[in-house]
Amino acid sequence: MTSPLLRRERRRWLALVAVLALFAGACQEERTSTASFTPIPRVEAGTPRAYRLGFSNLPASLDDAAYLATFDMAANFGEVLLIQRPPAWADFLPGIEPSEALQAATVIERTAIEQRRLLLMVALDPFDPADRGRLAALPPGFAGEDLSHPALRAAFLAEAEYLALNLRPAYLVLGTEVNAAFEREPDGYSAFVDVYREAYAVVKAASPETLVFVSFQYEQLLGLIPWEPPHVPRWSLLDDFEGALDLLAITSYPSFAFSVARKVPLLYYSQIREHSGRELAFVSVGYASGPSREGLNSSTPAEQRRFLQRLFRDADELGASLVVWFAALDPDYAAVPPLDLIASTGLRTAADEPKEAWPTWEQAVNRPYDREAALALTE
Numbered sequence: 492m493t494s495p496l497l498r499r500e501r502r503r504w505l506a507l508v509a510v511l512a513l514f515a516g517a518c519q520e521e522r523t524s525t526a527s528f529t530p531i532p533r534v535e536a537g538t539p540r541a542y543r544l545g546f547s548n549l550p551a552s553l554d555d556a557a558y559l560a561t562f563d564m565a566a567n568f569g570e571v572l573l574i575q576r577p578p579a580w581a582d583f584l585p586g587i588e589p590s591e592a593l594q595a596a597t598v599i600e601r602t603a604i605e606q607r608r609l610l611l612m613v614a615l616d617p618f619d620p621a622d623r624g625r626l627a628a629l630p631p632g633f634a635g636e637d638l639s640h641p642a643l644r645a646a647f648l649a650e651a652e653y654l655a656l657n658l659r660p661a662y663l664v665l666g667t668e669v670n671a672a673f674e675r676e677p678d679g680y681s682a683f684v685d686v687y688r689e690a691y692a693v694v695k696a697a698s699p700e701t702l703v704f705v706s707f708q709y710e711q712l713l714g715l716i717p718w719e720p721p722h723v724p725r726w727s728l729l730d731d732f733e734g735a736l737d738l739l740a741i742t743s744y745p746s747f748a749f750s751v752a753r754k755v756p757l758l759y760y761s762q763i764r765e766h767s768g769r770e771l772a773f774v775s776v777g778y779a780s781g782p783s784r785e786g787l788n789s790s791t792p793a794e795q796r797r798f799l800q801r802l803f804r805d806a807d808e809l810g811a812s813l814v815v816w817f818a819a820l821d822p823d824y825a826a827v828p829p830l831d832l833i834a835s836t837g838l839r840t841a842a843d844e845p846k847e848a849w850p851t852w853e854q855a856v857n858r859p860y861d862r863e864a865a866l867a868l869t870e
Contacts, residue, residue, distance in 0.1 A: 528562075528563060528566065528606050528607050530566060530567060530607075531567040531568075533567075533856065533857060534857060535857055535858070535859045536857045536858070537854065537857060537858040537859075538858060538865070538868065539858060539859050539860070539861035539864040539865040539868070540806075540807070540855065540858045540859070540860055540861075540865050541806075541807070541810050541811065541812065541861075541862045541865035541866050541869075542773075542806050542811045542812050542813055542814050542860075542862075543569070543570040543571050543610065543812070543813055543814075543860060544568070544569035544570060544571065544813075544814050544815070544816075544852075544855060544856055545565050545569040545570060545571025545572055545573060545609075545610075545612070545813070545814075545815045545816075546561060546564055546565045546568075546569060546571075546572065546573070546815065546816055546817075546818065546819040547561070547572075547573040547574075547575065547775060547815065547816075547817055547818060548561045548562070548572060548573065548574045548575075549561065549817065549818045549822060550820075550822070551819075551820035551821065551822055551823055551837075551841045551843070552822070552823050552824060552841070553824055559603065561819065562603050562604070562607055562609065563607070564819040564820070565607070565609055565819075566607035566608065566609050568819070568852065568853065568856050569856060570609065570610055570860065571609065571610045571611075571612055571661070571662075571813065571815060572604065572607075572609050572610075572611060572612065573612045573614060573774065573775065573815050574600070574611065574612070574613050574614070575613075575614035575616055575664075575667065576613075576614070576615065576616065577615075577616055577617070577619075577627040577628045578615060578616075578617055578627070578628070578646065578647060578650050579593055579650060580628065580629060580630050580633070580643065580646050580650075581630040582650070583645075583646040583647075583649040583650045583653065584630070584642055584645070584646045585642055585645050585646075589653060597657050597658065600658065601657065601658055604658075610660075610661040610662070611658060611659075611660040611661055611662070612660060612661065612662035612663075612664065612774065612813075612815070613654055613658060613660045613662070613663050613664065614664035614667050614706070614774070615647075615650065615651065615654065615663070615664065615665055615666075616664075616666065616667035617638065617647060617666060617683065618666070618667070618668075618669075618671070618672050618683075622675060623668065623671040623672040623674075623675050623676075624672060624675025624676030624679060625637075625675075625676065625679070626638070626643070626679075629643075637676075637678070637679040637682045637683070638679070638682040638683050638685070638686045639682040639685075644686050647686055647690060648686065648689060648690050648693055651663070651665055651690040651693055651694050652693050652694065652697050654694075655693075655694040655697040655698035655701055656697050656698065659698055659700075659701065660698075660701055661700075661701065661702065662701070662702050662703075662704075662738075662772075662774075662813075663694055663698075663701050663702070663703050663704075664704060664705060664706055664740065664774065665687055665690050665691065665694070665703060665704075665705060666683060666687055666705035666706070667705070667706050667742070668706055668707065668708035668711070668742055669683065669705045669706070669707065669728075670707045670708055670711055670712050670725055670728050671708050671711055673725070673728060674711065674719075684731050684732070687705065687732070687735065688732075688735050690703075691703050691735040692735075702737040702738055703735075703736075703737050704732075704736050704737050704738045704739070704740050704772075705732060705736070705740065706740040706741060706742055706774050706775070707728070707729075707739075707740070707741050707742070708741070708742050708743075709741040709742065709743040710743065710744065710745065710747065710748045712724060712725050712726075712728070712741070715748040716747070716748065717747070717748060726766040729766065729767055736769065737769075737770075738769060738770050738771070738772040738812065738813070739763070739767045739769040739770065739771050739772065740771075740772040740773075740774040740813075741763075741771070741772070741773060741774065742773075742774060742775040742776070743760075743773065743775075743776050743777075744776070744777045744778070744817070744836075745759070745778060745798065746777070746778045746779040746783075746788045746790050746794075746798070746836075747788065747832075749788075750788050750789045750790075751788070751789055751790065751794050752778065752790070752794045752795070752797040752798035752801065753794075753797065755798065755801065759805075760802075760805045760809060761805060761808065761809060763809070764809065770810070770811070770812045771809050771810070771811045771812065772811065772812050772813035772815075773802070773806065773811060773813060773814045773815060774813060774815050775815055775816075775817050776802060776814065776815065776816055776817060777816065777817035777818065777833070777836040778790065778794070778795050778798040778799065778836065779794075779795065779833075779835045779836055780792045780794070780795035780835040780836070780837075780846055780847075780848065781834070781835035783831070783832055784828070784831065790835070792846050792847040792848065793847055795835075795838075795846065795847065795848045796846075796847045796848040796851055798848075799838075799848045799851045799852065800851055802814065803851070803855050807865070807869065808869065810865075810866050810869060812862070814855075816838060816852070817833070817836050818833070818836050818837040818838075819837060819838060819839060820837040820838075820839045820840065820841055820843060821834060821835055821836070821837035821839070821840050821841045822834065822837070822841065823841035838852050
């Protein structure tokens with residue numbers, strides 16, 4: 492039986508991801524300037540890497556300057572920026588044209604990406620992060636519906652096509668941590684799988700070079716979330732997307748499942764190869780650099796560094812194609828529950844001071860990206 496403490500932690504974590512999703516959605520309405528960008532010169536050194544590096548657009552503080560700073564961090568210390576958002580259902584329902592505000596935000600976003608020569612990853616997440624058994628941010632009149640509803644299905648397909656045509660992302664995630672939706676509401680998950688396959692075809696027709704996939708929450712896939720009932724690994728869920736998955740993408744936050752980095756099993760990520768031969772992408776990874784309240788983890792800056800070093804070793808050995816860290820800087824607004832659970836996941840402090848793990852990231856960034864040469868070294 493799940494303890495009251497773990498049930499409470501689960502509620503706090505769900506509230507956390509809900510707040511972050513709402514903030515991400517709000518940011519795209521607030522941006523008004525792309526600002527100038529001066530790149531930091533990068534000196535290549537070390538063996539080639541097969542994976543591109545990047546950060547999400549989670550800012551250090553809740554203002555436009557900090558939001559745009561996430562673009563700069565991704566460009567100076569990586570190649571990829573991840574932008575995650577819920578669908579703008581109301582802008583894409585049948586008979587509705589995208590609003591001027593949405594179109595203006597799209598232009599600003601595209602310009603900021605182009606100025607920094609970044610590769611863009613957009614994660615269009617239809618599920619409510621606070622309860623992935625239901626859809627997020629539904630417009631009035633659609634409460635309780637899933638993607639079997641014709642109008643919502645049409646809106647999801649229309650927005651997927653809009654993003655493909657107007658942003659031309661290198662990567663488009665059409666469903667985040669979809670195994671969590673399966674755990675909460677199997678019927679809604681099945682409706683999603685059905686529309687995803689159609690959306691995959693729509694995006695490929697609009698932007699053939701865009702890689703399209705869903706992401707799986709790795710700790711939940713393995714049944715390791717401490718505040719949920721344990722279960723056997725759900726590897727069979729990968730088969731639901733057979734033929735319509737360009738990458739096998741996972742999110743992973745091991746510090747919520749293992750108190751310290753050294754307790755992460757030796758074959759933790761390499762076991763994936765027993766179940767899939769697709770290119771592996773770490774599309775959002777994080778590990779705390781400090782302890783959480785009530786003993787949820789016992790991490791330290793050194794533990795975060797150890798995990799990051801381990802992550803890069805595994806990425807090299809597995810021939811991964813992407814490593815995206817959840818947050819470049821600690822969010823300064825994460826001082827009280829539930830946001831305090833991610834308060835120390837950045838590789839730099841909210842004041843932009845490097846942590847112990849930062850040199851490990853810089854060393855990886857300075858390795859030249861050459862997928863073919865890097866893979867040859869592992870043969």
